[in-house]
Amino acid sequence: MAGSVSLMACHECDLLLRVDHSFAKGVVKCPRCAAVLLKHKRHSLDLTLAYTITGLILFVISNSFPIIDFQFERQSTETILLSGVWELLDQDMYLLAGLVFVTTILAPFTQLATLLYVFLPLKFNRIAPYTSEVFRFASALRSWSMMEVFMLGILVSTVKLASMGTIVPGIALWSFGILIFVLAAATSSLDPDLVWEKLGVSQ
Ligand SMILES: [Zn+2]
Known part of the structure; x- marks a missing residue:
């Protein structure tokens, strides 16, 4: 497949080489200086899903x-x-x-929903309609809603909310705390190269 071949320069010695992504399973090394150029993450699809x-x-x-727990008008x-x-x-x-709606509901939900839409069919070797558009959107969203911005938003929301009410230290709070780490883990296990390769689209 011609679409999966791309030109690439070695970041160590500047050697220009063609990489055929369909054969590049595992690790691709520079033939001159042996620097690692591409590394497919192991079990990326299963982990992300x-x-x-x-x-x-x-x-x-x-x-x-x-x-x-809001205390408005003594209630x-x-x-x-x-x-x-x-x-x-x-x-x-x-x-x-x-701010609360975007950082605690909209952003995490959109991220999870787009990932599920792309990865669940891929797991069964199927491709849902508009997958490349959805994945491009998800990638843009990831770079836009960087973890730091997201965390800062949550921090501001929490501080503001805590000044108006009391945060209930219950199951919702704990699962939300773990959700932040799970979102980070989903992002770091994701291998965009693998997705594009499965979609048969060159980047
Ligand atoms: Zn090199």
């Missing part, structure tokens, strides 16, 4: 149990994340409501 499914389960748990209400967002909108705190 496993982390994605785990992440979705944690996402559902963290959105189903109370996480914030204490324990709410789940989404109703916490409504509560903030109700109090005219649009910016904070948006």
